[in-house]
Amino acid sequence: MGFSFLPPEWVDEIGSTSDELKKRLAAAGLTPGTVLAARRQTRGRGRMGNGWLSSGEGDATFSFYWEGAAEAATAGTISMACALGVRDFLAGYGVECRCKWPNDVMTERGKICGILAEGGARGEGRFGLVVGIGVNVRRVAGRDELLGRRTAVLEDFSSGPHDVGELLEKLLADLERRIGAWESGGFAAVARDLENCLWGRGKTVTARTAGGGKTTGTVRGLGALGELILDGENGERTMVSSVSALEGWDG
Ligand code: BTN
Secondary structure, three states: OOOOOOOOEEEEEEOOHHHHHHHHHHHHOOOOOOEEEEEEEOOOEOHHHOEOOOOOOOOEEEEEEEEEEOOHHHHOOHHHHHHHHHHHHHHOOOOOOEEEOOOEEEEOOEEEEEEEEEEEEEEOOEEEEEEEEEEOOOOOOOHHHHHOOOEOOHHHOOOOOOOHHHHHHHHHHHHHHHHHHHHHHOOHHHHHHHHHOEOOEOOEEEEEOOOOOEEEEEEEEEOOOOOEEEEOOOOOEEEEOOOOEEEOOOO
16 A cells, blocks of 8 residues: 555645644654645745745645655755655646756746655654645746746646645545655656756756755766665766755756
8 A cells, every 4th residue: 555645634724734743742742644725925935944825726736745765865855855846736738848857846947846844853763844835827927036036937838727625635535646656666766857847957057055055067867775876077986975956057
């Protein structure tokens, strides 16, 4: 039997679905597959301490809990399997996406989905992750200006209105398939598909680390632990395992 989600719990408004699940996890534990979805988030969070701005009028914002036998080094790659699941889901609406390492989902018009995976060891070789996913469905006035970059929304490609409940149901089914594959075959089970849609593949990009360092190179593919492989001008290879930003190619 593959991975499956519990029926999602919906709330009208919350600070952050990820913060709420982390709170519940700390207080009483969570059943793997728990899903919390919000119609509006007032304090949505993104990677690297950034905020996450959603429309509150139809964007998909939700978090789920995954737990299983895994090491910290490999568990994080589930979020990459999730990016692929989001890509599958959007393909169903005619939206062509690339997965930008580690787990952004990009269209030719900009980022359409962000994923935030936060977790820790649960003891006895188990690892737990709260994975928060935000998919832009409707255009929010001022979002691009505030973020200083282009964002894409589902309605750019597929005219609405889209019912967020239906969207979530479909998206969860695609996530289940990719997470199920990851659980049975590890990162290798999703690596090829990810490489085939990897943002910037064959292009020169710069990976910036939180500490201020940067590495520039041509995107070659993914390592066995999900690292981004960059080849420098002189042939030196870097396996990048964490970035604050990946930039330099606008495709
Ligand atoms: C990113 O691209 O920086 C990650 C964005 C993750 C946003 C989602 S929306 C649902 C969940 N709750 C949050 O506060 N953040 C995640």
